[in-house]
Amino acid sequence: MLLKPTYLATAVLGLLPAVNARLRTCVPRDLPAIEVFGLQVVDITAKEHRGYEDWRPSPMTGISVPKRPIDFCNVTITYTHPGQGDRVNVYVWLPLEDWNGRFLGQGGGGWTAGWEMSLAPSVAAGYAVAITDAGHELSSSLPDMNKTSSWTLTSPGNINWVLLQNFASRALDDLPKVARQVVQGFYGEAAKFSYWSGCSTGGRQGLMSAQRYPKNYDGIVATAPAINWATFVVAELWAHIVMRKVGYYPPNCEFEAIRQAAIKACDELDRVKDGVVAAPGLCTFDAKSIVGQTFDCDGNAHKISAKAGEITNAIWEGPVRNGKRAWYGLPHEAPLTGLALTECNASNENCEGKPFLASVSWIRDVVMSGQDIDLSALNEDEYWNILHRSVSDFASIISTDDPDLSDFKTAGGKMITWHGLADQLIPVNGTSDYYEKVLALDPDAKSYYRYFEAPGVTHCAGGPGAAPNAVLDTLVKWVEHGIAPExxxxxxxxxxxxxxxxxxxxxxxxxxxxxxxxxxxxxxxxxxxxxxxxxxxxxxx
Structure with missing residues (x-):
């Protein structure tokens, strides 16, 4: 839960001397005046919390830490960019004991700029931690975090460029500059190292920091990053364009039956039978090869349809026009109900499409500037026009596909990215494509940026595969001790x-x-x- 009116911070490794004695109390008057060029603080609140237990470990944090009661000072800094009419909150949680001397910025997911659930685990690990709301309300539920509500528009047809830019980049630069001043004022000394950790949107935020603000962090964990936002968020609608074109919306159980057949066919391509497709690049399973086979759907027998096979193959292939792929499709192992969700009656008939909310919000509220458009009725030409408009108008604002990390390298930064090979929302090939472009530009990139793939792992966490749960610890060892992870x-x-x-x-x-x-x-x-x-x-x- 999000505590009003403040937030929290933590640490992972006990490699630095712990700081216990605070020079200041947890009251606003003892906190420092925040001075950041182009930014005006309008409010500071602080509240002390002891024995806080209303939290649980989260794989989204990059931290492996057992649950325990925590004590922290919860500080909220509210500021504006004068003349812009915005109001941004930075939430900082400061351990009252055993601060590890490090600052950690945590990322968000979907349309939310920060995950409040990441704060307590970070404090439990010893970090002074902070998140930003980028000027619009934080969301903790999956439906809410994937909706923009109304903040992207100043009025119908007019984009709120200030808040969009805050979300895309500017608030990410403000966050460490504001929070580190709070940390230094509270403990009487500056954080010795600064880190970032985030997945999905949080991964995009990490890459944005490396590309545009390369001196802000010593180390960055950018997991399953939403790199090519302006492209793939529209590409996430592709399954529904195909279903409309084919004239069939398969029940979710039919999609799942096809997926399980693909896993069975491609499981042992890595010479191991474990229910995981570890070699997706070698998997050539054709969904149409099982047309007519029987599958179970809520206790009733059905047969795989030719239309379902055609649709599934198109989802795996990704958006293609005139023989040219516009973006990558989903891997065979990825659950199809993330982007091809349908809703049916009690008999699993008369199904209709339920597009992914983040895509719907992006297209309606940003690309189309709030136009009342029926996405379920889009034809292919309209879809391609929207995709083109999204990329041409917004890629430079929100996407993070710039492979030039030379400034981050010069600053001495280190970055780790990992991505699940069964990601059902962000096609993993987009991440490997980006990493290969980084290496093509700088063959020495592995000296400061390393990428790993996790077979069988879905978006950020989950699935039958093995996922790392202490990547931040690994990053700290690399940054502070020069131990690069193989x-x-x-x-x-x-x-x-x-x-x-x-x-x-x-x-x-x-x-x-x-x-x-x-x-x-x-x-x-x-x-x-x-x-x-x-x-x-x-x-x-």
Whole structure:
């Protein structure tokens, strides 16, 4: 829950001396005057919290920390950019004891610029942590965070460019400049290191910081980043364009039956049978190959339709026009109900499309400036016009696909990105495409930017695959001790608590984790290689 009127901060590694004695009390009058060029503070509030337990660990934070009561000073800085008419809040949570000497900026998701759920775990790990609302209300529920409401418009037909730019970039520059002054004033000393961690929108925010504000952070974790926002957010509507064109909206159970068939067909391409597609680039499964096969839908038998096969293949292929792909499709293992969700009657018939809310909001409230457009009735020509308009009008504002990280390199920054290969919302190929462009521009980029892929992991977390849960710790070791990660330690989260977690190394791209023998549940049974062909023996789980 979001505490009014303040927010919190934490730390991960105990590698720096902990700071316990505070020089100031948790009251506004003892906090410093905030001075940032182009910014005017209009309010500061502060409140002390002790024994706070209303939180839980979150995989979104990049931190692995057990739940415990925490004590912190919750500070809210409200400011405006004079003449712009905005009102932005920065929420800073400051550990009362055992501050690890580090500042951490945490990112958001969807249309929300900051996740309040990331604050408490960060404080529990010792960090002074902060988030921003970028000038519009924070959201914690999935439906709310994927809707823009009305903040993107000043009036119908007129975009609120101030708030859009705040969300896209400017508030990300303000955040560390404001929060670090609070940290220094509260503890009587500056943070020794500054970090950023975020997934999805938070990943985009991390890349925006590296590209435009390269001196703001010593280290950045940018997970499953929404890099090519202006392109892929419109591309997320592609499934519904195809379903309208074909004239069929498959029930979700039909999509799932096709997905499970694809997983079964492509599971062992990595020489390991574990229910995970670790080699999506080798998976050529054709959904039309199982047309006519029977599947179960809520206890009733149905047959895979030719139209469902055609639609699914198009979703996997991605938006294509005149033989040219406009953007990447979903991997075969990704759940299709993220972007191809349908809603049916009790008999799983008479289905209609339910497009992803973030895409609907972007197209209606930004690209089309609030026009009342029926997205369910779009034809292909209209769709391509919207995609073109989105990229031409907004890519320079919100997308983070600039491969030139030379200023970040010069500043001494380090960055880690990882992305699940079963991501159902942001096609993972967009991230590998970006990383390859970075390497093409600077072959030495691995000295400051490293990318890892996580087979079987869905958006930010979840799925049957092994995901890393302490990436921030890894980043801290790289920044502060020069230990560059060759792998990320990852583990599954068993659905059945009686099951033991399986551990896998995530290899530095483009290497893959090849099975070399031994217990499939142990990381030591895998080694990073150029292909999966180094396998010594094959054991079925």
């Amino acid at each position: 792998t990320l330690d990852a583990a599954t989260v068993p659905v059945d608590k009686a099951e033991a977690a399986r551990h896998r190394p995530l290899c530095l791209y483009p290497l893959v984790a090849a099975y070399v023998g031994g217990d499939l549940a142990e990381s030591g049974s895998f080694e990073c290689a150029e292909s999966f062909d180094v396998v010594k023996r094959h054991t079925e789980l």
